[in-house]
Amino acid sequence: xxxxxxxxxxxxxxxxxxxxxxxxxxxxxxxxxxxxxxxxxxxxxxxxxxxxxxxxxxxxxxxxxxxxxxxxxxxxxxxxxxxxxxxxxxxxxxxxxxxxxxxxxxxxxxxxxxxxxxxxxxxxxxxxxxxxxxxxxx
Numbered sequence: 001x002x003x004x005x006x007x008x009x010x011x012x013x014x015x016x017x018x019x020x021x022x023x024x025x026x027x028x029x030x031x032x033x034x035x036x037x038x039x040x041x042x043x044x045x046x047x048x049x050x051x052x053x054x055x056x057x058x059x060x061x062x063x064x065x066x067x068x069x070x071x072x073x074x075x076x077x078x079x080x081x082x083x084x085x086x087x088x089x090x091x092x093x094x095x096x097x098x099x100x101x102x103x104x105x106x107x108x109x110x111x112x113x114x115x116x117x118x119x120x121x122x123x124x125x126x127x128x129x130x131x132x133x134x135x136x137x138x
Contacts, residue, residue, distance in 0.1 A: 002035055003028055007043070021045075038062040 007025035010016030025043055027036050038060055041051035051057050058068055070076045082092045090098055 034062040
């Protein structure tokens with residue numbers, strides 16, 4: 001999102017994933033050195049060595065203009081506010097996506113049952129009607 005395109009190359013999902021796994025990301029020449037440094041530190045392949053695990057992401061020079069306490073209190077104006085005419089205004093979305101037919105994804109109950117519930121510790125919402133909703137769609 002920072003550069004408007006992926007720094008990895010691939011004509012399909014498999015090629016893209018292989019590029020992410022093995023290639024050196026390509027950055028446009030026009031990005032700032034702080035932007036490039038941030039992305040390089042976020043793209044470190046070893047998760048234990050990425051920015052955020054090693055070092056506080058908030059102290060990175062890319063974020064030097066952010067007043068974190070003000071942001072956390074939601075007192076900061078966003079740098080961009082899209083103009084919308086109503087709650088249902090979709091004019092800011094690409095027509096390609098608006099023309100796609102909506103599809104509901106479904107989950108495999110056995111897969112969900114096999115997951116470790118501790119992985120979701122701290123999540124506070126479980127829709128009590130989800131099973132009923134899924135059953136009604138079958």
